[in-house]
Amino acid sequence: MKNFFIYTAALILLSSCSDVIELDLNNTDSKLVIDAVMERNGELGVTFTRIQLTRSAGFYDEELVFVNDATITITDANGNLIPIPFRADGVYDSNFPFITINDPTENSYTLTINDNGDLYTATENLQLTVPFTEVEQQTISGLGDDITEITAFFTDPEGFGNYYLFEYSDIDNEEVDTRDDEFSDGNRTQTTFFIEEAVPGTVATIRIKGIDQRCFNFYETLLQQAGEGGGGPFATQPAVVRGNIINTTDSARFPFGYFRISEVFEVDYTIE
């Protein structure tokens, strides 16, 4: 009798299945994808600006199309235009010390990209954040292979509406997460990453980045779209994720992506 139940339970669990199917999909016009960040390391005080330009493609296209011939400048609060030179593979970066210690959040910076005649711009200010205080690790078993839970703690400043972007990266994994402080204002709070097949002895870097509410909404919508998709009772609706960059030449050919200026703290953690 016991065997019957095990067999039936297994049958039901195995009886649901997923398989990969080929679909005949339409392709829409390609748009420029702008991943632009200006980050100031909170401990070292240095500013690093990096912009990667790619083009959106058809769903099944494997090749990532880089844009290597655009002209990028950043205008600071005094009106100075600083060019951001091309590096390689759609990446443009610069170590120019944009963000000064005095009034770091007061000054706004304008990103301008000229892509074959189309002008894209965005204006942003620095968003501050706080450093991590400690990192903990736990293992979760019982859902198939063991999963490693990495939790990084920090103290949310009381009173301000704080929004955070977190990044986890190690040799094999790259994860992104966001949160706000609506229910944790003023408290010691955390971010948690669930990593499969974490290799003990390797080093993981966890970063905390300050963002504003608009960027938080952008990432929330983006994360809903990534890895979900259509159909099923729990799916949320597909959406075109609009960022903060506009095409001043032709507003219909808007870009994907975001221009973010964040203070960043990071911590290196060795996985046990």
Add this chain to the structure above:
Amino acid sequence: MKNLILLSIFTFLAFAKAYSQKATLSGTISEEATGETMLNVTVNIIELKTGTITNEYGYYSITLPTGNYTVQYSSIGYATIERTISLDENIKLDLSMTEQGEALDAIIITTDVEKMSTKSPQMSVNALSIETIKKIPVVLGETDLIKALTLLPGVSNAGEGAAGFNVRGGAADQNLVLLDEATLYGSDHLFGFFSVFNPDAIKDLKLYKGGIPARYGGRVSSVLDIYQRDGNKKEFSGTGGIGIVASRLLFEGPIIKEKASFLIGGRSSYAHLFLPLLDIDNVAYFYDINAKVSFNLDDNNRLYMSSYFGRDVFNVNNLFGNTFGNSFVNVRWNHIFNEKWFSNASIIYSDYNYGLELEFVEFTFDSGITNMNAKYDLTHFVNDKVEMRYGINSIYYEFDPGRITPSTTTSGINDRQLTKKYAWENGVYADGEFVISDKININAGLRISSFNRLGQESLNTYENDQALLYNQDLSVYESADAIGSFSSSRSETLKSFVNLEPRFSMAYSIDDDTSIKASYQRINQYIHLISNTNAPTPFDLYVPSGTFIKPQKGDQVAAGFFKNIGNYSIETEVFYKTVQNRLDYIDGADLIANDAVEQILLEGEARAYGLEFLLRKNQGKLQGWIAYTLSRSEQRTPGRTALEPGINNGEWYSAAWDKTHDLTVTANYELNRKWDLGANFTLQTGQPITYPNGQYEFDGLFIPTFEARNSSRLPIVHRLDFSATYTPKPNKKNGWQSSWVFSLYNAYNRRNAVSITFGENEDTNRNEATRLAIFGVIPAITYNFNF
């Protein structure tokens, strides 16, 4: 002289006609074996070709001219009773009916049973008996009322594993689900795999898809009215069943023989107990309890107390725990004033709540909706041509969007109660059923509904009353920041709505077996389920209308053709419905624990239209039906001004549950006394889905871009199910009686897609579309017993 005599005779006859007497025949019909009152028993007056049916409490009343009549009482499955009466004055005639095959002098007349339904102006109803429902093969062998209703036209759901049900293209929150007159807020257990109704406790159920009478209100699309059994007043008995996933047990019996009875039943699933054997530390189960006590205080007074408590429990590895469910307690009093006036008064307390515990973030979250409801309904049996109903219904709501509490001392969460909301909904109605002529019956009613949103703490105020802004430059909707908030006491009204809801339906009889019917209804819905997923999840909450949210206003017209031919009946209807003020959500809206939903809502409209066809065989060894629905259900949310895009560029898009074609063939064949075979075939258009039309990479994430919302379809769904019921001792009526039900769900193992997800394969880094199907072929055995 002769002329004078003739004149006197004519005058006498004229006066005699003017003063001709009328008298009323009334009474209560119950079941002989248990004392259970019987609904929908046809009471036919042969000589006058007129009649009536018993109401939800088994009561009937018909006023006729004095005279001698043959009265026929009939109900499917029971032996018809005939009585000859001399109706010179009011007669009270209570009867007990015995199940067919048991009565010694059974008179079985089948031809008259169906006639009343073609004459009645009530249309757009799906009615199923519990016996039929128990024979329908279902997944995992568990009888499910809601799944059975989806086999009839006009009812579907958003796919396997989706909670809720959709009636004539309406949303799942637009169905009024009543169990013994108490409102239930969730109709499913375990994400739609089981319904909350224990079939052993149910006496009758009716789904109104249209032509909703004025005594119901508050939900735009349908009313599912379910009545529980009262309990055996004659002897103690029990019923139960053991299945592979869940079991049930019900006890009933007299408290005072013939006068008072009780009923208590429970169900629970236990599949989770076997998960540790497979090394899985998760828990997913449900349980529910139905209890009822009924008293016949005297001939004219009955008192009932019913209650229900159901819960779903999930626990994933102690990381994530979730409990949710409905409960209610209600007290009802039937009072018969005299042979023409019947009343029912009810007081109901009902509650839906859900609790969530996320251990890795260290908090618990509790939220729900509670209501107190008082109803009074009167039926006035004026005469054989007029039946009037009047009533009043008052509901007081408390909406609790949630309380978030830290679960450990080191938790980073602040204890916070999201603002509770209060409202008061009222309805008063008058409704009449009129026999206009031999051929025309109409039902006309008016309901006046009102809704008062009461004072609360911290109601946000916004500049220009705009909670949602549109950023023209970035082309995105953005929530406005509140400029302040104010509190008001619960005795104040923040916003009130008063609406007239006319209801009308008509039947025109072409002959005794054929009729055409038409109906119109206007219904307002004041509470809304906030949900931006394709089907409701237990995390979705209701919000009341108020300053920022207008009530949904629904109109439906329907017309139909009905015919009985021998053992068959044909019902076909067309309908068209529109709903104004249907809520929609901005992209990326976060609905969980949202204390200011007005910041993410947009107002839209919905419409649905279709054709339903039902061919049913009601008698004989082979019974069943063919049901086909052709329909369309869509929604549109234009921008609030010409500069805003709205949702999906303000264009119509298919609702998540829209199914163009829906065909079901259900058959039941009584092979012999021991074996009963059942089969079910379903063929449906796939659910709408949005296909991607491109992709890009951002911050290491793979992001698809999409076409117009819901513009594509999942593959066609089709499935064949079988069941066989084996009763080893069919003649045994006392002591332990049992039967076995063998079922085979999805006999040819078709992988019906429930969803397609688009993403990047972690291992190969190729972009792919992955189709998920839930149930393959599933055999099941259920052992049913009663004693």
